[in-house]
Every structure is written in C-alpha cells, then in structure tokens.
Amino acid sequence: MRNLQTLVISMLRSPDRRQRAAEELSKTNIEWQFLDAVDGKLLVPPIPEYLPEKVKTLLGFELMPGEIGAFLSHKKAWQACVDQNKPTLIFEDDFILLPQFEKTIDYLLNDFQDWNLVRLQALEDSPYKVIHDAGDMVIAENEIDALGCTTYLVKPDAAQKLIDGARFIYEPIDHYIEHKGVHGLSFLAVRPYPSDISQSPTTVYRPDRASIRGWRKTKRSIARWLDRTFSKNPWFPK
Numbered sequence: 086m087r088n089l090q091t092l093v094i095s096m097l098r099s100p101d102r103r104q105r106a107a108e109e110l111s112k113t114n115i116e117w118q119f120l121d122a123v124d125g126k127l128l129v130p131p132i133p134e135y136l137p138e139k140v141k142t143l144l145g146f147e148l149m150p151g152e153i154g155a156f157l158s159h160k161k162a163w164q165a166c167v168d169q170n171k172p173t174l175i176f177e178d179d180f181i182l183l184p185q186f187e188k189t190i191d192y193l194l195n196d197f198q199d200w201n202l203v204r205l206q207a208l209e210d211s212p213y214k215v216i217h218d219a220g221d222m223v224i225a226e227n228e229i230d231a232l233g234c235t236t237y238l239v240k241p242d243a244a245q246k247l248i249d250g251a252r253f254i255y256e257p258i259d260h261y262i263e264h265k266g267v268h269g270l271s272f273l274a275v276r277p278y279p280s281d282i283s284q285s286p287t288t289v290y291r292p293d294r295a296s297i298r299g300w301r302k303t304k305r306s307i308a309r310w311l312d313r314t315f316s317k318n319p320w321f322p323k
Contacts, residue, residue, distance in 0.1 A: 091117035095178035125154025166244035201243035204274040207231035236280035
C-alpha cells in the first residue's frame with residue numbers, strides 16, 4: 086500500500102496505548118507512524134481557535150481540554166494528509182483491527198475510489214443507505230451520526246476542506262466530522278465496519294452531559310438562529 090499514509094494519533098504520555106497500537110498494526114503489512122497528539126492538559130488559554138463564551142452559547146456547554154486537544158490532533162493529521170498529498174488512514178490509539186481490515190483498505194484504494202472521507206469504525210449503530218455493494222461489504226451512507234473517530238480514511242482534497250471548515254473549534258471532533266453543512270463532505274462508511282474500539286480507558290475526558298432541555302434549549306435555538314441569520318459563516322448552518 087505505497088500510496089497510503091497511515092498515522093496513529095497518540096499522546097507521548099501514553100506508552101501503554103502506544104505499545105498496544107504497535108502490536109495491533111504489526112499483524113498487518115501497513116507502514117505507519119505515530120503522530121504526537123496535542124495534549125489538552127498542556128493547553129494554555131487563550132486558545133486562538135476556541136472561543137469559550139460563544140461555544141457555551143451556541144453549543145450549550147464548554148468543551149473539555151481533552152476534547153479541544155483531540156480536535157487539534159485530528160487537524161494536525163489532516164494537515165499531514167495535505168502535505169504528503171496521499172490518502173491517509175487515521176487512527177486514534179485505542180483501535181482494534183478486525184480480520185477484513187486490510188482487504189477493505191485495498192478495495193478502497195484500488196477498486197472503489199468514489200469517496201473522499203470514509204468511516205471505518207463507529208460508536209453508535211445507524212441505519213444506512215447502500216451506495217456500492219462489494220459482496221461481503223458495502224459502501225454506505227449512514228442515516229444518523231454514528232460518532233467516533235477511532236479509524237477513518239481521508240483524501241487530501243477532503244482533508245483541506247476539513248481544515249478550512251475548522252477555523253474555530255466549537256463541537257467535539259466526532260460531531261464536526263459528520264457536520265456536512267460546514268465542510269460539505271459526505272462521510273461514507275464501510276459496513277460492516279472493519280475496525281472497532283478497545284476497552285482502554287479514555288485519555289479524552291468527556292463527562293456524561295445531561296441533555297439540554299427547556300429554556301436552555303430554547304435559548305440555544307434562538308442563539309443559533311441569530312448566528313445563521315447575521316453571520317457569513319454560521320457555526321450550525323441548516
């Protein structure tokens with residue numbers, strides 16, 4: 086797989102996770118390298134891409150430092166994709182490869198190339214519409230956000246669009262990557278997914294947030310309407 090760049094996003098302070106990721110990829114013929122993640126714990130405000138008050142108004146809560154670091158880490162990977170001008174396979178370091186993984190990547194690189202951004206793992210199940218039937222797998226369009234960014238494949242043009250749409254950070258990375266209204270990309274998926282997530286403790290602290298309801302939800306809806314009405318680049322376009 087020469088025309089492929091493979092990056093594993095991982096923090097320097099997580100040697101156990103790095104070792105497990107290396108062991109997982111040693112089962113394959115894929116050439117890969119670590120991409121040092123942005124450690125949210127080390128970020129010092131103000132962060133140019135993050136406007137906390139506006140985020141709290143339009144999202145309904147502030148992002149945790151780990152979520153900001155995760156977003157910046159993926160943005161780093163997209164830039165590497167653009168710089169190398171190669172399709173790039175991006176992992177977070179808590180992935181598991183299933184038996185069909187290499188076959189799936191080979192198919193996407195050589196047999197079916199009508200994609201820009203492809204999900205290879207998900208946290209949530211989703212009904213889907215088949216775009217292309219390859220027999221033992223299908224290329225599909227999920228009907229709801231499947232969430233998770235543990236494993237996906239991106240082409241350079243799509244990586245640039247993701248970068249262009251991410252001037253500001255105002256939602257978790259796995260929501261942003263599904264946010265077609267912002268970056269214009271369809272996030273296709275291979276079903277069944279050829280990768281899964283391990284049970285390693287997360288390094289991105291994300292609290293169990295209560296649903297935004299009542300007056301808080303109404304207030305957020307009004308704020309988003311005002312942003313869509315008066316901003317040239319609204320954060321949550323319809």
